[in-house]
Amino acid sequence: MSRQFVTEAVMLAIYGELxxxxxxxxxxxxxTSLLELYDxxxxxxxxxxxxEDDQHVKEKVRELIDxxxxxxxxxxxQKALNMPWAKSSYILIGETTRVTVVNAMDTAPYGEFFDPVETELLLVSQREQVPLLTDQPELIHRIIDASVPVHVFDIDDFQFAVESGPFSHHV
Known part of the structure; x- marks a missing residue:
């Protein structure tokens, strides 16, 4: 059984340990997080x-896009984009890692606190009951302040999250 996390595509390029x-x-x-890679x-x-770090990360982003x-x-x-909330077949992206792309639909329930990509991350996390992994402390604080019912991990706690096993659904 694999550990599951919801995250942004750019995190996979920035943090090699993932x-x-x-x-x-x-x-x-x-x-939509994949589309941000092009931006x-x-x-x-x-x-x-x-x-130098910026150049390296942009090279890694380009490699991920390719x-x-x-x-x-x-x-x-593309197959996952045919229906709202469809998930792609998994894409192997390392020896022990895989990516599933979700055709999430921002229904704007958190529009006052979160941008559209953040909202989709939260909705996928809720829908799939999978913890959210982020490198943005301010996002974690906004999730807590808005009482969004998701489990969230900071990237600094990634190793702990991987080793911990199953999670409860709430923050």
């Missing part, structure tokens, strides 16, 4: 404060 796990892990990624590549805005655009992976993703 792909090198001691146990099988599945990441559920909203489709990151084409933007002049840095993802990282250090220019991998997801390979014909079999692209076909899996």
């Amino acid at each position: 792909l090198l796990t001691p146990v099988p892990v599945e990441y559920m990624v909203p489709y 990151f590549i084409s933007s002049d805005e840095p993802l990282m404060s250090n220019p 991998y997801l655009e390979e014909p079999l992976n692209k076909k899996k993703i």
Whole structure:
């Protein structure tokens, strides 16, 4: 049984440890999060404060895009886009990791506190009863402040989250 997390696609490019796990892990990624990868590549805005780190991360984002655009992976993703809330077949992305793309639909229940991608992350987490993994402390604080019923982990606690096993559904 693999550990499951909901996360943004860019986290898979930024944090290499997400792909090198001691146990099988599945990441559920909203489709709109994949689309953000293209924005990151084409933007002049840095993802990282250090220019060398920024260049490295952008290369990793490009590698992830290229991998997801390979014909079999692209076909899996496209198939999931035919219906709201459909999930792609899993895409292997390492020896112990896989990605499932979710055609999440932002129904705006959290519009005052969260942007559309954040809302989709929360909705996938709720719908699938899978914890959310993020590197944004301010997002964690907003989740708590809004009393959103999801379990959330900071990237710094990833190793603990992987080793902990099943989770309760609430923050």
